[in-house]
Each structure stands twice: as C-alpha cells, then as structure tokens.
Amino acid sequence: FQPNSPAARDVAYFLHPYTNAKAHEEQGPMIIERGQGVYVYDDAGKAYIEAMAGLWCASLGFDEKRLVKAATAQLEKLPYYHTFAHKAHLPGIDLAEKLIQLAPVPMSKVFFCSSGSEANDTVIKLVWYYNNARGRHAKKKFISRIKGYHGVTVASASLTGTPVNHPGFDLPLAGFKHTSNPHYYRFGQEGESEEDFATRMANDLEQMILEEGPETVAAFIAEPIQGAGGVIVPPATYFEKIQAVLKKYDVLMVADEVICGFGRTGNFWGSQTVGIKPDILSCAKALSSSYLPISAVMMTDEVYQPIAQASADLGVLGHGYTYSAHPVCAAVALETLKIYEERDIVGHVQAVAPRFLERLHALGAHPLVGETRGRGLMGALEIVADKATKAPFDPKAGAGALAYKAAAEHGLIVRSIGDTIAFTPPLIINESQIDEMFDKMHKALDDALAALKK
Ligand code: PLP
Numbered sequence: 178f179q180p181n182s183p184a185a186r187d188v189a190y191f192l193h194p195y196t197n198a199k200a201h202e203e204q205g206p207m208i209i210e211r212g213q214g215v216y217v218y219d220d221a222g223k224a225y226i227e228a229m230a231g232l233w234c235a236s237l238g239f240d241e242k243r244l245v246k247a248a249t250a251q252l253e254k255l256p257y258y259h260t261f262a263h264k265a266h267l268p269g270i271d272l273a274e275k276l277i278q279l280a281p282v283p284m285s286k287v288f289f290c291s292s293g294s295e296a297n298d299t300v301i302k303l304v305w306y307y308n309n310a311r312g313r314h315a316k317k318k319f320i321s322r323i324k325g326y327h328g329v330t331v332a333s334a335s336l337t338g339t340p341v342n343h344p345g346f347d348l349p350l351a352g353f354k355h356t357s358n359p360h361y362y363r364f365g366q367e368g369e370s371e372e373d374f375a376t377r378m379a380n381d382l383e384q385m386i387l388e389e390g391p392e393t394v395a396a397f398i399a400e401p402i403q404g405a406g407g408v409i410v411p412p413a414t415y416f417e418k419i420q421a422v423l424k425k426y427d428v429l430m431v432a433d434e435v436i437c438g439f440g441r442t443g444n445f446w447g448s449q450t451v452g453i454k455p456d457i458l459s460c461a462k463a464l465s466s467s468y469l470p471i472s473a474v475m476m477t478d479e480v481y482q483p484i485a486q487a488s489a490d491l492g493v494l495g496h497g498y499t500y501s502a503h504p505v506c507a508a509v510a511l512e513t514l515k516i517y518e519e520r521d522i523v524g525h526v527q528a529v530a531p532r533f534l535e536r537l538h539a540l541g542a543h544p545l546v547g548e549t550r551g552r553g554l555m556g557a558l559e560i561v562a563d564k565a566t567k568a569p570f571d572p573k574a575g576a577g578a579l580a581y582k583a584a585a586e587h588g589l590i591v592r593s594i595g596d597t598i599a600f601t602p603p604l605i606i607n608e609s610q611i612d613e614m615f616d617k618m619h620k621a622l623d624d625a626l627a628a629l630k631k
Pocket residue numbers: 232291292293294295297326327328329400404405433434435436461462
C-alpha cells in the first residue's frame with residue numbers, strides 16, 4: 178500500500194467486523210466513496226450496482242435527499258434528547274404511533290433501540306421480564322433455528338445459529354437452543370414432499386420443547402425468510418405448523434423482521450408473506466433505509482400488560498439505551514415510512530419482483546447453480562459441484578468467493594455466504610437495472626466456472 182494512503186491507514190488502524198483480519202492485512206480494503214440510486218462508487222471512481230443494498234438495508238438507494246433534509250431539519254431543531262423517565266419528543270412519539278398503525282397484527286407498544294442486535298437483545302430481556310411478571314420464573318429458554326441470524330451481542334449471538342458466531346466466544350449462553358433449518362433443497366429427504374418436510378420440522382420443534390420441558394421454553398424466534406443463513410424460503414405450510422406447536426405449549430412467537438420488514442418480500446412485513454402472527458416483532462435496517470441507526474421492538478397488548486404491571490411494581494422498567502428513539506434517527510425513519518407510502522414501495526416491489534425472480538431463476542440453468550430461491554426482492558443462488566447429486570464444492574475451492582470476486586470485477590456487489598450468492602437490491606431498483614445485475618452475475622458465474630476448472 179502507498180505509505181499513508183487510506184488503504185495503508187485502514188490496514189494499520191481499523192479492525193473490521195466480519196472480516197478475516199490476517200487476510201485483510203494482505204488484501205486491504207475496498208473503499209466506497211459515494212453512492213447514487215442503486216450504485217456505489219469506489220475511490221477510483223468505478224461504479225458498482227449494489228445488489229445487496231449494503232447489508233440488506235439501504236432500501237431507498239444511496240442518495241435519497243429527503244432523508245438528508247429530514248435529518249438536517251431535526252439536527253437543527255433538537256439534535257439529541259433521551260426518552261428515559263417520562264421524557265419524550267415528537268419524532269419518537271410519531272414513529273411509535275406510525276409503527277403501531279403498520280403492525281401486521283394488532284400491537285400496542287414499541288420499544289426503540291439502535292441496531293437489530295440490540296432489538297433482539299431487548300426481546301430476550303422483555304420476554305424474561307414478562308415471564309417473571311407472570312410468576313413463570315422457569316420459562317426462560319429461547320429456541321431459534323440453525324443458520325438463523327439475530328445479531329451479535331452476547332445474548333442475540335446466542336440466538337444466532339450461523340457457523341462463525343459461537344466458536345471462540347463461549348457461546349451460546351445456557352438456555353439458547355437451535356432447531357432444524359427449513360431448507361428443503363438441502364435437508365428434505367428422498368421422496369419427502371415439502372408438506373411432509375414442514376411437518377417434520379414442526380415435529381423437531383415439538384420434540385425439542387418436550388425434551389427441554391415446556392415449562393422452561395419461553396419463545397421461538399425466526400426470520401420470515403432467513404437472510405444471512407442463505408436466503409432460505411420456508412415451505413408454504415411451515416409457519417402454520419410451527420405456530421400450532423408454539424400455541425400448544427404457550428411459547429411466544431417472535432418475528433425477526435430486521436431484513437424482511439418494510440416491503441422486501443413483496444408485502445409490508447415478511448410475516449404477511451409467510452403467515453406468521455407474531456406476539457413480538459423486531460425490526461431495524463430499512464426502518465430508516467439505514468441512513469441512521471434505529472431499530473424497534475413491537476409487542477401485542479397481551480405481552481405489554483404484564484410488563485407494565487411489573488415495571489410499576491418494581492418502580493421502573495430497568496432497560497433502555499442513551500439512544501432509544503434518538504430524535505434524528507426517528508425523524509429519518511418517519512420520513513422513510515412516508516416515502517414508502519407516497520411512492521407505494523410495496524406496489525413497486527410487487528411490480529418488479531416477477532422480473533427479478535425470472536432472471537434469478539434463469540441462472541438455475543448455469544452449470545454451477547444447484548438451486549435458486551427467493552421472494553419479492555430477496556433472492557439467492559447456490560453454487561454446487563454436481564447439480565444431480567447437489568454435492569457442494571470442497572470449501573477450499575472457495576467457489577462462492579470466486580463468484581463474488583468476479584462479480585465485483587464486473588461492477589456488481591453481491592454477498593457470498595459460503596457458496597450461496599445473495600441478492601437484495603435497494604427496493605427502488607427498476608427492471609433494466611435488474612437485467613444489468615443478472616447479466617453481470619451471469620458473466621461472473623462463467624468466470625468462476627473457468628477458474629474452478631483450472
Ligand atoms: N436480525 C437479522 C435478521 C439480521 O439480518 C441482522 C443483521 O443482519 C440482525 C438481526 C442484527 O442487526 P444488526 O447488525 O443491526 O445488529
């Protein structure tokens with residue numbers, strides 16, 4: 178690296194999240210300098226179509242001026258205030274009211290945090306508090322799913338079931354269990370229908386609840402469509418069967434809408450796409466189109482009432498963040514929700530999703546691609562060594578990484594999750610940009626195939 182260049186200084190000082198630190202010392206950073214619409218530009222001026230909306234989140238693309246204005250206006254009026262001890266401000270109040278109006282089932286209260294991880298950490302604490310309030314002191318365990326992604330704080334990382342989040346960290350904490358992953362292509366058995374597979378998944382969950390003891394299991398948390406686990410679309414009847422089991426054992430259903438919320442799957446909430454009726458819902462990311470960090474936990478009145486009573490009895494709800502409902506973040510989130518409504522962003526997703534899914538599924542004909550899957554503007558392809566047997570490549574071949582690198586060379590930023598390549602572009606993407614995205618991906622797969630044959 179050039180001495181004192183941004184790359185040299187990055188390598189010298191910056192420990193990057195989710196990055197191989199040793200490899201980074203050799204490789205250095207990709208420095209993104211600016212954004213426009215669905216494109217971002219690196220420090221050499223090269224354009225990339227951002228097929229992941231950053232981290233599944235910049236739903237309105239990279240230059241929505243109205244959000245800049247909303248932030249600036251709020252910064253000038255009241256740049257910060259807190260919401261502890263009865264304090265409030267209008268952006269927080271308006272945003273709470275708006276979210277309750279938008280909830281997928283009748284809900285009554287919203288708690289604000291700054292990130293998806295904090296939101297899910299808050300979910301855990303509120304569920305514990307709720308069960309303590311009801312005298313159910315043993316009912317504290319959480320069940321999530323293998324490859325589910327719920328964050329990285331000590332507790333939310335315990336919910337997370339992806340491979341890199343536990344080793345080395347002494348996680349998961351006790352009381353956090355992971356049940357089967359509903360990926361039919363990978364885990365469906367010979368001759369098993371999707372329906373039977375869904376039944377087996379629900380049976381696995383029931384078995385786990387019985388083994389743990391239903392009196393110890395508090396909640397089940399799931400993403401409507403798993404994101405970081407590889408964009409796993411569950412079988413049609415999966416959540417119906419899962420929720421029947423939860424009901425039977427009085428276990429709360431928590432929907433993690435951090436990726437799926439706000440139109441991503443073709444409905445306002447992912448819960449509506451897959452038939453979840455949540456008791457608690459966490460959301461973040463596209464709540465503010467990710468321009469500023471804000472997240473929320475929404476709950477039904479049945480969950481809220483015991484929490485309210487306990488907090489009255491104890492004198493205070495002993496949980497909250499300096500930045501809970503930060504007014505500038507809340508103002509940007511409100512403006513984001515206003516834009517979604519005015520521009521009918523869900524209608525737009527429904528209009529362009531057929532093109533997105535058609536082009537995605539067409540890549541299924543590529544010799545490297547074993548499965549394509551998706552809903553709305555959320556999709557993935559899985560690279561395999563043998564399409565007939567579904568056998569993966571030896572991880573040492575780095576097939577997904579090769580495809581990711583080739584895509585970047587063609588001016589396309591995707592996400593490689595092992596050998597799965599994910600696509601969640603900004604929701605404002607149009608059909609010709611969708612074509613451009615998949616044309617580039619096709620070339621990248623050809624390049625990866627050539628490299629793998631060497
Ligand atoms: N939940 C889901 C479904 C996510 O995808 C993520 C992040 O990608 C999180 C929670 C954690 O959010 P954050 O990275 O904002 O802490």
